[in-house]
Amino acid sequence: MxxxxxxxxxxxxxxxxxxxxxxxxxxxxxxxxxxxxxxxxxxxxxxxxxxxxxxxxxxxxxxxxxxxxxxxxxxxxxxxxxxxxxxxxxxxxxxxxxxxxxxxxxxxxxxxxxxxxxxxxxxxxxxxxxxxxxxxxxxxxxxxxxxxxxxxxxxxxxxxxxxxxxxxxxxxxxxxxxMPGVLWPKFEDQDVAVRLAFTGAISDDILDIETLAMKLLVYLANEYPDSLKERYKIEFTSEDTGLELLEKVGKKRGMMISGGEINTERAAITILDEFRSGKLGRITLESPPQKEQLCQE
Incomplete structure (x- = not known):
């Protein structure tokens, strides 16, 4: 990813x-x-x-x-x-x-x-x-x-x-x-696990929220840049890292702590909450497989 x-x-x-x-x-x-x-x-x-x-x-x-x-x-x-x-x-x-x-x-x-x-x-x-x-x-x-x-x-x-x-x-x-919800014993593809984490299908309690938010921001910057700019009123380039994007959102929202440091944890929680509630717009995290790829048997 x-x-x-x-x-x-x-x-x-x-x-x-x-x-x-x-x-x-x-x-x-x-x-x-x-x-x-x-x-x-x-x-x-x-x-x-x-x-x-x-x-x-x-x-x-x-x-x-x-x-x-x-x-x-x-x-x-x-x-x-x-x-x-x-x-x-x-x-x-x-x-x-x-x-x-x-x-x-x-x-x-x-x-x-x-x-x-x-x-x-x-x-x-x-x-x-x-x-x-x-x-x-x-x-x-x-x-x-x-x-x-x-x-x-x-x-x-x-x-x-x-x-x-x-x-x-x-x-x-x-x-x-x-039936109760059921996952599977092992995620062979960690991109799958990350997408599930983005949507809240995996408990936030076991995740690094800041890293997860950074990965989501990078995806949005590449696939839905207009949605990201419109929601957070920030400017960014393809060279910006996930941390830089997270800090820009935190700074724009005034999420500061003592010493002028940006509260990246608070910013991360906000970003994930707003994505999951649809406040960033209508966003899909994956496209269908190409025609040459077989359906699941």
Whole structure:
């Protein structure tokens, strides 16, 4: 991603190993698996072990937080997932965008054959059961609450808060199985880990916040320079380091401590908070793989 040194990120709480077993043992109870990803990091926020864990179950991908992501890039990601044989829908749990069409879209695409088979055999009223999966803090509980029209599950802005599976009945025709968020044991690609850290999918408690903010600033300076300039009213060049960018933001915001020193920790926290809340504009952190690259098997 850049040459800013950062301690290797690994985060795999014990309860997440249990989640992997829960997913495997409950597959037979559901008709399809719905994976929620972050629209700003669609590939990085996909668990690379999910295909193996869910085996041959029909799959759909929901790109949540699409209101925070670059709209044109989101469409490219939708095209990519569909080319890989997975239905993809852009949604935003906070605004409600795309929520109403999720169930019908899944029934008409990945479950089309099943629905037609049930119709022919007189079982059209049988409930469709969907397993909801995704990494921590990607919006599973918020989605289910939106679909259910009430607060059925506990929602917190902390990664890994859902610890056990729970069934939620939407109506007589649809039931959802909410699974705890699950990461994977080892990040082979640290750029993936850093992108997840940018969005808050990995707990800030284990991270070097200042280094993380510097890496984000370097990315924004290269990919979204206008957004960075507009938000913080700073000038910079391609030669500026992450530390220099961080200090410019801190100085511009008046984040000073005794002796005229810039409070870079406070500036870093502000930058990450403002990125995650969308105050820097609609930003996506990765683009779809090139055509010559194969879809995940």
């Amino acid at each position: 850049d040459n800013i040194d950062m301690k290797q990120i690994q985060w795999f709480p014990g309860h997440m190993a249990k989640t992997r077993r829960l997913i495997a043992s409950n597959l037979s109870l559901v008709d399809a698996v719905v994976e929620i990803v972050d629209a700003r990091t669609p590939l990085s926020s996909q668990n690379p072990e999910m295909d193996k864990m869910t085996r041959n179950k029909p799959r759909a991908v929901l790109l949540n937080k699409c209101d925070l992501a670059d709209e044109k890039t989101t469409q490219l990601w939708i095209n990519y997932f569909r080319s890989c044989g997975k239905e993809a829908i852009a949604i935003d749990c906070k605004s409600g965008k795309g929520i109403k069409s999720i169930i019908s879209s899944i029934k008409n695409t990945v479950l089309k054959e099943l629905m037609e088979k049930r119709q022919r055999s007189g079982m059209s009223t049988s409930a469709v059961r969907l397993m909801i999966v995704g990494i921590p803090n990607v919006g599973k509980s918020s989605l289910i609450n939106k679909l259910a029209g009430s607060k059925r599950t506990k929602v917190e802005d902390r990664p890994g808060v859902t610890r056990t599976k729970q069934w939620v009945k939407l109506d007589n025709n649809t039931e959802l199985l909410d």
